Amino acid sequence: MIDKISLLVIYTGGTIGMVKDKKTGTLKPFDFTHLYDDIPVLRNFDYRIDFQSFDPLLDSSNMHPSFWVRLAGVIEENYEDYEGFVVLHGTDTMAYTASAMSFMLENLNKPVIFTGSQLPMGEIRTDGRDNFINAIEIASAMDDDTPIVPEVAICFENRLFRANRTSKFNAENFGAFLSGNYSSLADIGVRIKYKQELILKPNFRKLKVHKNLDENIAILKLFPGITANVVNCALNTKELKAVILETFGAGNAPTAPWFLDMMKEAIDRGIIILNVTQCKGGTVEMGKYETGAELERIGVIGGYDITTESAVTKLMYLLGCDDLSRQEVIHFLQTSLRGEMTV
Ligand code: ASP
Numbered sequence: 212m213i214d215k216i217s218l219l220v221i222y223t224g225g226t227i228g229m230v231k232d233k234k235t236g237t238l239k240p241f242d243f244t245h246l247y248d249d250i251p252v253l254r255n256f257d258y259r260i261d262f263q264s265f266d267p268l269l270d271s272s273n274m275h276p277s278f279w280v281r282l283a284g285v286i287e288e289n290y291e292d293y294e295g296f297v298v299l300h301g302t303d304t305m306a307y308t309a310s311a312m313s314f315m316l317e318n319l320n321k322p323v324i325f326t327g328s329q330l331p332m333g334e335i336r337t338d339g340r341d342n343f344i345n346a347i348e349i350a351s352a353m354d355d356d357t358p359i360v361p362e363v364a365i366c367f368e369n370r371l372f373r374a375n376r377t378s379k380f381n382a383e384n385f386g387a388f389l390s391g392n393y394s395s396l397a398d399i400g401v402r403i404k405y406k407q408e409l410i411l412k413p414n415f416r417k418l419k420v421h422k423n424l425d426e427n428i429a430i431l432k433l434f435p436g437i438t439a440n441v442v443n444c445a446l447n448t449k450e451l452k453a454v455i456l457e458t459f460g461a462g463n464a465p466t467a468p469w470f471l472d473m474m475k476e477a478i479d480r481g482i483i484i485l486n487v488t489q490c491k492g493g494t495v496e497m498g499k500y501e502t503g504a505e506l507e508r509i510g511v512i513g514g515y516d517i518t519t520e521s522a523v524t525k526l527m528y529l530l531g532c533d534d535l536s537r538q539e540v541i542h543f544l545q546t547s548l549r550g551e552m553t554v
Contacts, residue, residue, distance in 0.1 A: 216351045217259040219293045221285055223278075223308075224268035225301025227326070227343065230333030240268050241332050249332070250340060258351055261293075271301025271308070271327075276424040276527060279311040286316065286323060287420045295322040295350030295358060299343070302327045302379055302387050305365060306520040309374030311424075313363040313521075313549045314528040318416040322350045323363045325374060329385055338385045342367060345399050352403070359405050361413040362550070364396055371397035373411075375521040375551040380491065391492035392516040392553065411550055425452065425530035430519065432457040432489065439469050446477040452530050453483040453540075455514075455522045456506075462486045462495030462513060463502035475509040481537060485544055487514040487522050494553065512544050515552040525551065 222228050222243060229238040243262045247253055253260065263285060269278065286296055300308055309325045316323065326346040328339030346366040352359040363374040368386040376393040397405045427450045431442065445454065454477070458464045464486075478484060486495050486506060494516035497507035507513070514522055525548070529540045547554050 213294065213353070213356055215257065215259055216295075216353070217261070217293045218295050218297060218347060218350050219289050220260060220262050220297045220299065220347075221282065222262065222264045222268070222299045223271070223282065223301075224265065225271050225299065225303075225305075225327045226331050227299050227301075227328040227339040228268065229331035231331065238331055250343070252344065253347070256347060256351070258347070260347065269301070271304040274301075274304040274308060276311070276426055279308060279315065279424065280422045282308070283312060283315045283420050283422060286312070287418065290321070290418050293321070294353070295324065297343070297346045297350050298323065298325045300325050300327050302329065302367075306374070306377045306379055306388065306518070307524060309363055309365050309377070310518070310521045310551070311524040311527070313375040313551065314525055315421045315424075316363065317419040317421060318414055319363065319418060320358070320361045320413040320415060322352075322358050322360045324350045324360070324366050324371075325364070326366045329383065329387055338368060341369075345369070345403070348403065349397065352405070357413060359407075360396065360410055362411040366399075369399040370395045371399070373550055375524075375549055376518065378491065378518050378520055389491055391490075392494070392518075393550075421528055421531065423531035423533065424527040426527060427452045427530065428455065428523065428526050429453075430455045430457060430523070433459060433464055437465075439473070442470065442473050446473055446482065451482055453485060453526050455485050455487050455519060455526070456511065457489045457519060458486050458495070458503075458506075459489060461493065461499045461503060462488055462497045462506065463500050464506055466502055466505050471505055471509060474506070474511065478510045483526075483537070483541060483544070484511045485514045485522055485526065486511050487517055487519055512541055514544070515554055517552040521551045
C-alpha cells in the first residue's frame, strides 16, 4: 500500500508557465516555488509534489530531439521515486514531444501526463490552472496501487488523449488538441470518467529508455501542382533515410510517371517512404483507388491512421535502434507499438 503519492512536475517552458510582469507588461516565467501561494487549492491534494525546471526554459517551437533525450533522462532517473509525472510544455510542439516520449519510454508503467495552456497561468481567465490541476489528479489516480493511466497522455481542456494520437489543431481555442482517430482516454467533468477499455494496460516489465534518435528524415507534403524539382530535392537530401509522404485522402498521390519513377528510384536506393494522410481523421488504404495502388506497387509503406507527429517520432526512434535491419524497421512501421495506430 502506497503511504503518500509522490508526483514529479517537470516544467519545460511554454505559455502555461508565464506570468505578466506588472511593471513592464511582458510575459516572464512563473516562479514555481510560490506555486502553493498562487494555486492554494493544491494544498487540498494529499500528495507530495516536487518540481524540476529546465534551464533554459523553451518556447516549444525551439524543441529538438536532444531535448527529448534530456526529458526522457529526467523521467528515467526519477522513475522509482514517483508514482507519476506531469510535464508542463508549450502547446506548439507538445504532440511531437509527447509522441516521442511514448516511443522512447518502453515498458512505461506509470502516468506521464503532458499539459500546457493557451493563456498564461497568471492571467485571470487562464486555462492553465484547470489543465494543471486535472493533470495532477490524473497522474496520481490509482486503482489498488496500480496507476489508472500507465501511458503518455495529453490532458487539455477537459479531455485526456493518448499522446501519440494527438495534433495541435487550434491556435486560439482552449480545446487546442485533436485526436481524430482515437477516442479520448478520459472525459473530465464533475467526475473524471476513465475509459478503461481504451487505456493501455501495465505490463510490469522494467522501464527501458531509448535515447538514440535518428533525425535523417523528411516530410513531403503533396499539393496539386507540386513540381518534379521539389520532389527531387526532397528525395535527394544528403543522409536521408526515410520520408513521410503526406498524401491526399485515403493515401492517394499523382500517378504521373515522373512522380512514381522518382519515388521508385528513392526506394531502390534504400529510402523508406511512409504514406500518411493529410486528413485529420481516417486511414491510409492504398488499395482503394488507382492513385494509391500505384504507390503500394512500387513499395511505399502504408501508415494506417498514424498522425504526422507520431510518424516523425516513431521513425526517429526506429531508425535510431542500431540493431534493426531495414526490413525490421518496415515491419515495425506497420505494427502498432504503443497504441499509435489502428492496424
Ligand atoms: N509558443 C508557445 C509554446 O509552444 C505556445 C504555448 O505554450 O502554447 O511554447
